Amino acid sequence: MHWMQDGLALIQPYIAAYGSFAIFLIIYFEALGAPLPGESALVAVAALATRGDINLTHALIAAFCGAVLGDSTGYAIGHFGGRPLLLRYGSYVKLTPERLTKLEALFRARGMWIVMGARFVAILRQLNGLVAGAVAMPWPHFLIANTIGAAAWVLVWGVGPYVAVDWFKAILH
Template sequence: MEFLHDGVSFIEPYIQQYGLYAIFVIIYLESLGAPLPGESALVASSLLAVRGDLAVADLFFAVWTAAVLGDSTGYAIGHYGGRPLLRRYGWLVKLTPERLEQLQELFRRRGPIIVFGARFVVVLRQLNGLVAGSVGMAWHSFFLANLLGAALWAAVWSFGPYFFGGLFHTFWR
């Protein structure tokens, strides 16, 4: 449980100084593809909400909005610039034209499930929008799956630690 205490200690000064703007920026940039500790910051922020430093409902809406906007920005970047980069430099990550075609077919068939589920997997969460846009997933399918996946993810990590914060608190002592 030491990592939870460290997470709260790390994020607390930023939340005290900037409030929900800090968590919004962290989640937005993580969803866009930056390797930031978004989930850890969210859990720490939820535990700060237990203490009364934040309103948990405001935290949820800020995180949900940031996650949807970050993934949507990643989708736009992937849609308009990702495919040429994958065709030209895909070989650097062993993405042959055949594998790229398989990836596109996978997203045609199961794209919404992948986008929804990727929200809960660390590296996939960061690359979700970029990949979906790069392989040409339909915008409306992406957006709906992104909206729902981000809502569930934000709810789990905002309200979960908040409502079970008493359990975490006993482990800290």
């Protein structure tokens, strides 16, 4: 539990100082592939909102936009340059051409579910758009799944802790 408190203590001053813009940048770059603490940032937003230090609605809209735009940027990078890189360097991560073909078939069959679900898994969230673009998932399918997944993720990690704080306060009193 200390790691979560340490993470929140690290992020909170930036979110308090720069507000929704900070949350947008954190979530955007995390969705693009940077190892940033997206969930911790949303929990920090919820904590700050319960104290009245930040507008929760604005912060959640910024987080949603950052998530959708970050994954969409990753998709574009994967779409325009990812497949040749996967074919050239995939063997370093045991991604053979045969496995790449299987991955493409998996994304054709279940790509929308993969994109929505990957939003909730730390490393998959960062690679989600890049991989979907590299395996040529159709853009409209990706955009729909990305939007639904981002909305659900932001609500779970942004609104969930906000409501839970009020709920726990009511129980404790």
